[in-house]
Amino acid sequence: MSGPKQFYDYVDANQDSFIQRLSEAVAIPSVSTDPARRDDVHRMGSWLESQLNKYGVTTRAVPLGQQELEGKVLEYPPAILGRIGDDLSKKTVLIYGHFDVQPADKSDGWNTEPFQLHVDRESGKMYGRGSTDDKGPVLGWLNVLEAHHTLGLELPINLRFCFEGLEEDGSQGLDELIATEVAKGVEGWFHGVDCVCISDNYWLNTRTPCLTYGLRGIAYYQVVVSGPASDLHSGLGGSIYEPMTTLILLLGKLVSVEGRILIPGIYDGIAAADSSELQKYQDIDFSVADLEKIAGAPIALSEDRVTVMMGRTREPSLSLHGIEGAYSGAGGKTVIPSTVSGKFSLRLVPPQTPEDITKKVLSYIEAEFAKLNTKLKMKVELLGGGNPWVADTKHWNYEAAQRATEAIWGQTPNYTREGGSIPVTLTFAQNLGVNVLLLPMGRGDDGAHSTNEKLDISNFINGTKLLGTYLYEVANISAQK
Ligand SMILES: [Zn+2]
Structure with missing residues (x-):
């Protein structure tokens, strides 16, 4: 002592x-x-x-x-x-x-x-x-x-x-x-x-x-898709472009089911771990079972403990958080929502910054929206961030x-x-x-x-x-x- x-x-x-x-x-x-x-x-x-x-x-x-x-x-x-x-x-x-x-x-x-x-x-x-x-x-x-x-x-x-x-x-x-x-x-x-x-x-x-x-840092976004003047009856389905369908397609282009971010250039500049950093991860007393205990279910992305620890702390990630404006009550409601907004965020690691990432996120979503060739309107913006x-x-x-x-x-x-x-x-x-x-x-x-x-x-x-x-x-x- x-x-x-x-x-x-x-x-x-x-x-x-x-x-x-x-x-x-x-x-x-x-x-x-x-x-x-x-x-x-x-x-x-x-x-x-x-x-x-x-x-x-x-x-x-x-x-x-x-x-x-x-x-x-x-x-x-x-x-x-x-x-x-x-x-x-x-x-x-x-x-x-x-x-x-x-x-x-x-x-x-x-x-x-x-x-x-x-x-x-x-x-x-x-x-x-x-x-x-x-x-x-x-x-x-x-x-x-x-x-x-x-x-x-x-x-x-x-x-x-x-x-x-x-x-x-x-x-x-x-x-x-x-x-x-x-x-x-x-x-x-x-x-x-x-x-x-x-x-x-x-x-x-x-x-x-x-x-x-x-x-990790954070960059938080909102994508808004709109079209109809008000919520519509789904009896109109099959005759108009629908905001919700478009939003889901856009959100679906952001990240793979294994957690790989699909936005071009998003991993640029992130250095691979050198041997001394890898050693730090090897030394950590943390298992896949510990992660699954926190998650409350056996849903780890990998069976390799170093891979999951790195995925959680030294790699960026993208999570989808919610959709506003969509129907979410009990039972069925045959509605076509007029405006929906999707919320998602990225967790960032050096050298990523919210400013730098935002350029890539915006241009990717705008390009993907253009490819869909709908008559709807789309707006994507950064709500907040930290390095x-x-x-x-x-x-x-x-x-x-x-x-x-x-x-x-x-x-x-x-x-x-x-x-x-x-x-x-x-x-x-x-x-x-x-x-x-x-x-x-x-x-x-x-x-x-x-x-x-x-x-x-x-x-x-x-x-x-x-x-x-x-x-x-x-x-x-x-x-x-
Ligand atoms: Zn505290």
């Missing part, structure tokens, strides 16, 4: 009070997407700020503006920025987390009240909304701060914090806040930051800790996290990329120009966003030790270099 013994002893001796504090945090229903809960999100921000202050962290609550929701004007919850330590001889680590949560109601299928932390000592699990996403990890940092403050131990590095209360609602205003602070130069809150650590994702499975170094992110794992930030993981869990972490997105990761990487690390606390079966969300007590307690040890490893490695 690279941290002082008192630190680990303190964490062991104070498990109950750490869990008690997590109960307090879970009891504040800080649901950011529900206007009725907005006061609770503000309350959660103040609670967090006062906790940080208690342990010597200087804070600033930055207002992020207002929004109009359901006819009411609501204040966005502020971002809570924090700083402790200004020793120029030490590295400065920026920590990100969020204090808002997804909605939850017992009637959704929870076994216990979602906003009362249920600690099941027998199974070693703590159930409650936000336990793992993301209050547990945020409180892990508070535990580290408390231990150092109470023991009178100096932190091995300088810390900066950026906690937001709108992560589950699209991180409104956060990109602007980060850009503004960076533009302030030496005066800015993030000046001097050497690396970023985000604890807001999960192990790939329930057995092996991981470090996450990549996320992919991949970090350099041969960096001291990852080295420190790997050593800390090995010290606490006795296992070498899997190096993983994820199929989804955490947009703030890229914002930090681009605006600060420093290495960003995703260092998860919870396990793959925690059920973030789902019913019966949980965090294992062992992950909370070992996770606290992991976060603290990571700081000591950052200090050790930078002292050696």
Whole structure:
């Protein structure tokens, strides 16, 4: 262990009070997407700020503006920025987390009240909304701060914090806040930051800790096909061009049943994995059975575990999401819908960007539509997008996290990329120009966003030790270099 013994002893001796504090945090229903809960999100921000202050962290609550929701004007919850330590001889680590949560109601299928932390000592699990996403990890940092403050131990590095209360609602205003602070130069809150650590994702499975170094981007599209002035009786069928038929044909040209994207040029520039990257995938503790457990059915695209892991994280994919305007009620309705729109998106990997991909997507769909030679109208547009992110794992930030993981869990972490997105990761990487690390606390079966969300007590307690040890490893490695 690279941290002082008192630190680990303190964490062991104070498990109950750490869990008690997590109960307090879970009891504040800080649901950011529900206007009725907005006061609770503000309350959660103040609670967090006062906790940080208690342990010597200087804070600033930055207002992020207002929004109009359901006819009411609501204040966005502020971002809570924090700083402790200004020793120029030490590295400065920026920590990100969020204090808002997804909605939850017992009637959704929870076994216990979602906003009362249920600690099941027998199974070693703590159930409650936000336990793992993301209050547990945020409180892990508070535990580290408390231990150092109470023991009178100096932190091995300088810390900066950026906690937001709108992560589950699209991180409104956060990109602007980060850009503004960076533009302030030496005066800015993030000046001097050497690396970023985000604890807001999960192990790939329930057995092996991981470090996450990549996320896919996204480009989301809508194709609208229209023709008739209004919905028509299908008695007219056989005499007119029908929008739905045309839309289905177009959507059917986007991707093969094996998941191969059929848009020309879409795979251009994506480098094949070299031997060291292939080795990372070989080393990951993840099986086809694990994937099929997540999917809830034996439907993997391949029997080869590396192929499916790569398909999910380092290859682009295209998914069809839905059709608006089509008949979807019970029974039969003999209607010809007048306007239908299909929604689909691509998950992107470097060097793909939404801008670059959109040119190819639009020209392909327009050409395919022209080939159909109908008298209908078609429009395709990009609804939104975000770039992919991949970090350099041969960096001291990852080295420190790997050593800390090995010290606490006795296992070498899997190096993983994820199929989804955490947009703030890229914002930090681009605006600060420093290495960003995703260092998860919870396990793959925690059920973030789902019913019966949980965090294992062992992950909370070992996770606290992991976060603290990571700081000591950052200090050790930078002292050696
Ligand atoms: Zn989260």
